[in-house]
Amino acid sequence: MSTTVGNIPPQFEVIDRPLETQMTLSMGPQHPSTHGVLRLELVLDGEMVVKCVPDIGYLHTGMEKLFEYKKYQQGIVITDRMDYLNPLGNNLGYVMAIEKLLQLEIPERAQIIRVMMCELQRIASHMVWLGTHALDLGAMSVFFYAFREREKILNLIEAASGGRLTPSYFRVGGLMMDLPPGFERRVRQFLDTFPKALDDFHTLLTENKIFQKRTQGIGVISAEDAIDWGVTGPSLRGSGVKIDVRKTNPYSGYETYDFEIPVETGGDVWSRYMVRMRELEESLKIVRQALDRLRPGPVKADAPKVVLPEREAMKTHMDALIHHFLIIAEGFNVPPGEVYHAIEGSKGELGFYIKSDGGPRPARVHVRAPSFVNLSALPHMVTGEMIADVVAVIGSIDIVLGEIDR
Amino acid sequence: MAEEQKSAQKVAPLPLAQLVAALKREHPEWISEVREALGETTIIVPREHLIELCRYLKTTPGYDFNMLVDICGVDRGPEAEPRFEVNYHLFSTVSYHRLRLKVLLNEDDVHVPTATVVWRTANWHERETYDMFGIIFDGHPDLRRILLPEDWQGHPLRKDFPLRGYEPYSLK
Structure with missing residues (x-):
């Protein structure tokens, strides 16, 4: 079964067969350790993050x-x-x-x-x-x-x-x-x-x-x-x-x-x-x-x-x-x-x-907004890490979604 | 990196005005105007030379504008010609200089070459500018909306977009 979840870019086809190959996990926007309403599309190989696509804008108020x-x-x-x-x-x-x-x-x-x-x-x-x-x-x-x-x-x-x-x-x-x-x-x-x-x-x-x-x-x-x-x-x-x-x-x-x-x-x-x-x-x-x-x-x-x-x-x-x-x-x-x-x-x-x-x-x-720019570097930091470490990295760059989405 | 910075600090960096004057001497075709106001320097760049200039400013020793701090669009209003501006704020972690590059765009041709080939941080800034103003960054690897929903109509920071939008988004 081939699916595209959310707004993962089209060049990035996800094959949804857990344990056999990669799987996609949507982390957030309600996840408590994403510090607000950040959503991450994580592509995992086992526990390893292969790709991370942040999805922001949930708090955008113009x-x-x-x-x-x-x-x-x-x-x-x-x-x-x-x-x-x-x-x-x-x-x-x-x-x-x-x-x-x-x-x-x-x-x-x-x-x-x-x-x-x-x-x-x-x-x-x-x-x-x-x-x-x-x-x-x-x-x-x-x-x-x-x-x-x-x-x-x-x-x-x-x-x-x-x-x-x-x-x-x-x-x-x-x-x-x-x-x-x-x-x-x-x-x-x-x-x-x-x-x-x-x-x-x-x-x-x-x-x-x-x-x-x-x-x-x-x-x-x-x-x-x-x-x-x-x-x-x-x-x-x-x-x-x-x-x-x-x-x-x-x-x-x-x-x-x-x-x-x-x-x-x-x-x-x-x-x-x-x-x-x-x-x-x-x-x-x-x-x-x-x-x-x-x-x-x-x-x-x-x-x-x-x-x-x-x-x-x-x-x-x-x-x-x-x-x-x-x-x-x-x-x-x-x-x-x-x-x-x-x-x-x-x-x-x-x-x-x-x-x-x-x-x-x-x-x-x-x-x-400093958080906006620092968050854009998150995929660079978490790619190749374990999924449990993603929350540690998010915590360490100290983001506030209020200024990211403005 | 820290070592490199120290050695670069020993040679006192040239003042920004001298750097800009030297740049104007060497590559006059890259600069259509230099503005000095309120202690800030703005270079107005023809669109076709933007990437050459960015790469030159980033890699040439003495300039070292290795950090792109911000990109933001400006709409001067539907009557103004050229209507749009794109501002690039550069910063040098060696000399601490700040510089603003400005590209002017007409309403019927809102294309700018992407700066992601020079600084990776341009990626999200350009997506935001596209989202808010509809400015197309040619060659951008992933030019999608970033803050607004995928199916949003229009570009809200344009002056002709009403403050309250056209209709409640939830009714769609």
């Missing part, structure tokens, strides 16, 4: 189209919903691209808070990756410890912005509002307790023989192949390429912070794991430095036509009221031009291409 119908400031909430594990990173990439078009100067305090919040968010995102990655490989308890730590960060983000999963904290020209009183103390508390948790993770996983056996030498991608496939972020650094947008094209003042870029040379699941674990320590270092630099000051740029005025000013100044009305009702115009701004998200290089034709709505917004 966000890039929606951007064109929303004003610039309304687009921020859409970015929250793309990579929902790293919403502040998405906010930052989007607003910085617009700020580049507007050539807007951001106050120093706002830049420092942005860096601090993004690094906290990176830790939170890595916590979800760590918990689910370990869960996929059978280590259940790590999940609870990891989500406990993530919860602390989400509480911090909630205190600052009012939202846990969808903060929309960064605005064009600065922040939504300043940090609440006592916030710095709470961050310091977190910084003091997190290294202990990190030690626990190392005890639970890094020294775990089963975890080592499941990850070492699995899903190898060489440095040349990784670059050719456009892989970025921790997945690229796990192959020994020291590329991080925070260092290569610094933004928001990252060039003034003292931190390392962890690199491992194995190119396997284990190396990608170790890179992320070491990245957590670097993020802690950055947050600590940012806290030390925080000085009172404005958190919004001095651009009354772009940045919403303070509540109090609106009650006393007519022009503030007019500007508020105009920004809300009509939006602000952005000079014509096009810009590509990349930041280092928790998954890799997150780029926003924004083209403006001079109006209050963008002519085109394109998101270069």
Whole structure:
């Protein structure tokens, strides 16, 4: 019996006779270890993966189209919903691209808070990756410890912005509002307790023989192949390429912070794991430095036509009221031009291409989603591996379907 | 690879403006225009020279644009001529330069040669651009829709495609 399952390309005829020859297995979109709604068409020879064809688009919501119908400031909430594990990173990439078009100067305090919040968010995102990655490989308890730590960060983000999963904290020209009183103390508390948790993770996983056996030498991608496939972020650094947008094209003042870029040379699941674990320590270092630099000051740029005025000013100044009305009702115009701004998200290089034709709505917004590109390299990594290792490799490239499908 | 990178780093990479000027001197037929704006460099490339230029930028020492970061289409609107743009964002892991290549296309001839022969990562980006704009990448190994269903009608990021679509997809 010869069948074609799903949308496997026609040049690829599958003969459905199990045990005699190859068989096709559809993994997902409901499979729990595909981290959302990813579907893989796996062609197996026994337990070995002969071919893997990812099938995406189940979560496609037309966000890039929606951007064109929303004003610039309304687009921020859409970015929250793309990579929902790293919403502040998405906010930052989007607003910085617009700020580049507007050539807007951001106050120093706002830049420092942005860096601090993004690094906290990176830790939170890595916590979800760590918990689910370990869960996929059978280590259940790590999940609870990891989500406990993530919860602390989400509480911090909630205190600052009012939202846990969808903060929309960064605005064009600065922040939504300043940090609440006592916030710095709470961050310091977190910084003091997190290294202990990190030690626990190392005890639970890094020294775990089963975890080592499941990850070492699995899903190898060489440095040349990784670059050719456009892989970025921790997945690229796990192959020994020291590329991080925070260092290569610094933004928001990252060039003034003292931190390392962890690199491992194995190119396997284990190396990608170790890179992320070491990245957590670097993020802690950055947050600590940012806290030390925080000085009172404005958190919004001095651009009354772009940045919403303070509540109090609106009650006393007519022009503030007019500007508020105009920004809300009509939006602000952005000079014509096009810009590509990349930041280092928790998954890799997150780029926003924004083209403006001079109006209050963008002519085109394109998101270069790191998960999208990293996932396209998945077939290269899993071909020739055992089927049980596919979940390990998916976990190690840390995908979020929200930003893949957009 | 790490060793190679270190040795390449020792020779300070040339500024991007010099590289582009040298490229323009050597192969003027590959470049129809160079735009500098907001700290970014855009080269507008005639479609027939795109692959030659990409291969040259990737393999020539000194340029080393070995990573294709992104491909995205742009629709300038049904009245504009040329109507479509395809942007290629390149990155060099040696010099950290970023460069944008732009191909302009008329509505009646939306064919571009595929960049998958230079960078394998172009595969999914080109599928997405085809899916959203209907731009055909000649020679692509597997040019199918990637985000939308196989039987979807139209290309939604074109400006003349309505935001809410033509009819509910579920009613088909």
